[in-house]
Amino acid sequence: MILHHQPMSAPSRFVRLLLAEYGVSAELREERPWERRAEFLALNPAGTLPVLVAEAGVPVCGAHPIAEYLDETRGVMARDRRLMPEYPLERAEVRRLVDWFILKLESDVLRALVRERIDKLHMPADRGGGAPDSGAMRAARANVRQHLRYLNWLAGTRDWLGAKSVSAADMAAGAAVSVLDYMGEIDWNEAPQARDWYSRVKSRPAFRPLLGDRVRGLTPVSHYADLDF
Amino acid sequence: MILHHQPMSAPSRFVRLLLAEYGVSAELREERPWERRAEFLALNPAGTLPVLVAEAGVPVCGAHPIAEYLDETRGVMARDRRLMPEYPLERAEVRRLVDWFILKLESDVLRALVRERIDKLHMPADRGGGAPDSGAMRAARANVRQHLRYLNWLAGTRDWLGAKSVSAADMAAGAAVSVLDYMGEIDWNEAPQARDWYSRVKSRPAFRPLLGDRVRGLTPVSHYADLDF
Numbered sequence: 275m276i277l278h279h280q281p282m283s284a285p286s287r288f289v290r291l292l293l294a295e296y297g298v299s300a301e302l303r304e305e306r307p308w309e310r311r312a313e314f315l316a317l318n319p320a321g322t323l324p325v326l327v328a329e330a331g332v333p334v335c336g337a338h339p340i341a342e343y344l345d346e347t348r349g350v351m352a353r354d355r356r357l358m359p360e361y362p363l364e365r366a367e368v369r370r371l372v373d374w375f376i377l378k379l380e381s382d383v384l385r386a387l388v389r390e391r392i393d394k395l396h397m398p399a400d401r402g403g404g405a406p407d408s409g410a411m412r413a414a415r416a417n418v419r420q421h422l423r424y425l426n427w428l429a430g431t432r433d434w435l436g437a438k439s440v441s442a443a444d445m446a447a448g449a450a451v452s453v454l455d456y457m458g459e460i461d462w463n464e465a466p467q468a469r470d471w472y473s474r475v476k477s478r479p480a481f482r483p484l485l486g487d488r489v490r491g492l493t494p495v496s497h498y499a500d501l502d503f
Numbered sequence: 504m505i506l507h508h509q510p511m512s513a514p515s516r517f518v519r520l521l522l523a524e525y526g527v528s529a530e531l532r533e534e535r536p537w538e539r540r541a542e543f544l545a546l547n548p549a550g551t552l553p554v555l556v557a558e559a560g561v562p563v564c565g566a567h568p569i570a571e572y573l574d575e576t577r578g579v580m581a582r583d584r585r586l587m588p589e590y591p592l593e594r595a596e597v598r599r600l601v602d603w604f605i606l607k608l609e610s611d612v613l614r615a616l617v618r619e620r621i622d623k624l625h626m627p628a629d630r631g632g633g634a635p636d637s638g639a640m641r642a643a644r645a646n647v648r649q650h651l652r653y654l655n656w657l658a659g660t661r662d663w664l665g666a667k668s669v670s671a672a673d674m675a676a677g678a679a680v681s682v683l684d685y686m687g688e689i690d691w692n693e694a695p696q697a698r699d700w701y702s703r704v705k706s707r708p709a710f711r712p713l714l715g716d717r718v719r720g721l722t723p724v725s726h727y728a729d730l731d732f
Contacts, residue, residue, distance in 0.1 A: 319653065320607055339598035346591045362575045363561050365589055370549075371569035377606070393520055424548065479624050 275300040276327040280307070281487045282392050284384055285337035287449035292341060292442065294480030296348040297333035297355060302398050308393070308401045312430065327476040337376050341442055345371065357445065358436040368436040371443035375450040379421050382391060383389075386414040391457055395491040420472065425451070429499045440478075448475040452484055460493035462503065464496065469503065477501045504529040507543065510716045511621050511685065514566035514605050514615055515553040516678035521570060521671065521709040522653055523709035524586060527579040529555065537622070537630045548578035566605050570671055582718070586674065588666040598663040600657075604679040608650050613682060615643040624720040632682035647683065651694045654680070659696035669704075678703040681713055691732065698732065706730045 277293065277300045279286035293300050305314055308319055318325045318335040326334045326343070334343050349356040358365050390406035397403030425447065428435045436443025451472055454460050462469045475481065485499040497503050506522065506529045508515035523530050534543055536550055547554045547564040552644050555563045555572070578585040587594050617634035628631030654676065657664050665672025678702055683689050691698045704710065714728040726732050 307550070320603060328592065328595075332593040332595075334592070335599045336602050340597045341593050342571070342598060343595045346594070362572050363557065363559075365575070366557075366561075366563040366568045366572045369571060370547075370564045373565050373567060374549060440642060478605075 276303055277301070277325070278303050278305045278317070278323060278384040280304065280323050281321055282388055282489055283452050284380055284446075284450040284453050287484055288337050288372075288376055288442075288446045289324045289326065289340050289344075290484065291445040291449055291480050292344050294354060294483065295355070295445065295478075296344060298344070298348060306396065308397055337446075338372070341372065345442075354439075357440065357442040359439070359441060364437055368441045368443045371436045372446040375443070375446040378464065379450045382417040383414045383421060384450060386410045386458060387457060390414075392489055392492055395489075416461065418459055419464070422460060422468060425471075426465035426468040428464060428468075429465075429471035435471070440475075444471075444475055445480075447461065448472065448481065449484075452476070452481075456487075456489075456494040456498050457492070473501065473503060505532055506530070507554040507556070508535045509533065509552050511617055511682050511718055512552055513609055513679040513682050515676075516713055517566050517601075517605055518553045518555065518573075518676050519713065520588065520674040520678055520709050521573050522709075523712065524584070524674065525573060525581060527573070529579060531646060535625065537626055546654070548554075566675075567601070570601065575659050583668075586669065586671040588668070588670060593666055597670045597672045598696060600665045601675040604672075604675040608679045611646040612643045612650060615639045616686060616688060617682065619643075621718055621721055626716075627703075630663050644688065647688055648693070651689060651697060652726060654700075655694035655697040657697075658700035664700070669707075673700075673704050674709075677701065677710065678713075681705070685716075685718075685723040685727050686721070693712075702730065702732060 275298065277286075279302055281304065290302070305311070305323060307314075307323055307458055307501060310321055315321055317333040318326070320335065322336065324337060324340060325328060326340045328334050328343065334340050345356070345358050349358055366374065390411050394403050395404055434440050434444050451460070455472075476485065488494070504527065506515075506518060508519065508531055510533065519531070534552060536542070536543075536552055539550055544550055545557070546562040549564065551565065553566060553569060555569045557572065557686050563569050574587050574719055576587070576589055587597060619640050623632050663673050663675050678690070684701075690709050705714065717723070
């Protein structure tokens with residue numbers, strides 16, 4: 275399998291975590307969606323990441339279709355390592371939280387912060403590169419605290435975020451939080467229960483490759499790869 | 504079951520179509536998300552629609568979790584009326600298109616047009632009501648034509664949009680197109696194959712209640728409820 279991805283994109287990281295948890299090896303290919311390469315648009319006309327090229331070269335496009343595809347082809351055989359709970363209403367709660375972290379946190383916070391702080395370092399000027407827009411960053415940062423409060427509440431009232439055992443919800447949240455943490459956008463003192471939960475998630479072997487990622491032009495905060503903070 | 508919805512919201516209409524196709528009756532309750540009612544936020548902290556209150560009063564939040572929930576609890580028993588195909592890669596294609604029409608077309612086009620042309624008629628000024636923003640409408644309309652071209656291509660190369668038989672992809676696209684069509688935003692002469700497909704979709708009994716919806720302050724185009732256009 276081939277995964278077209280961006281290292282600092284939460285939906286891409288979410289899929290990398292699912293693949294690693296299920297022990298599926300995939301070749302990673304970094305794609306810069308702003309280049310709008312014809313070969314990539316032929317795989318996914320939406321031009322978005324991630325895209326998993328699965329059996330027989332067929333592309334599976336988008337975090338949600340990929341997550342369901344991996345659950346159907348790997349999860350159901352994984353027994354107690356399956357990242358989806360057993361009952362439909364429990365699965366609905368996991369899917370709600372995956373949407374929350376991969377769609378809502380992405381659009382409330384991450385898309386703008388990653389674009390302004392990371393992507394613009396690598397974009398040519400005619401594709402949107404240049405100086406970061408401080409207004410867009412301020413608006414996104416105003417939402418970080420609310421999201422952190424909700425994460426802290428979830429982590430404080432449940433063993434894992436979406437179910438009794440670890441699930442795709444923890445992978446989605448872990449993916450999103452890891453990007454925010456890399457950029458130093460999280461004040462962990464404000465969210466002690468979220469911090470405990472994140473420490474458990476990032477200690478999982480599946481998380482290791484993500485903690486090794488480095489982006490040219492932005493070094494991570496000092497505790498980024500520290501499993502005990 | 505109770506469905507909290509907005510009559511002119513594509514994700515809400517998508518779920519109404521799925522419910523009707525599976526013969527599930529649900530009480531419809533109109534929710535105005537901009538009011539941010541505490542009782543509604545307790546059901547869905549994201550404050551978004553649709554929300555399906557399912558067995559035992561448990562809320563299922565969001566079009567994608569609801570669609571998967573209905574597939575798991577109704578679709579798998581519906582045999583040849585199931586709105587998801589049999590194989591994982593085929594299901595991945597249906598899910599890609601559901602995302603396309605319910606998330607991408609929503610954010611490229613519908614969210615702005617529905618807000619400016621419909622919601623603002625019913626919002627108090629301190630919640631965002633007032634005169635429509637012509638710049639936002641222009642930006643959204645610039646995307647309609649590209650979406651219509653893609654829909655026309657899909658309809659011209661496949662029996663149904665997402666699979667060999669009718670699927671959730673047709674319901675998602677039908678839901679989104681019906682809102683655009685109500686507002687008179689589609690020039691059907693530009694998309695004859697999409698028009699043939701839409702004529703078949705809107706002739707299905709499940710579509711009838713949607714064609715009866717009327718919004719205060721905006722009458723639909725004359726052909727809106729006409730099954731032969």
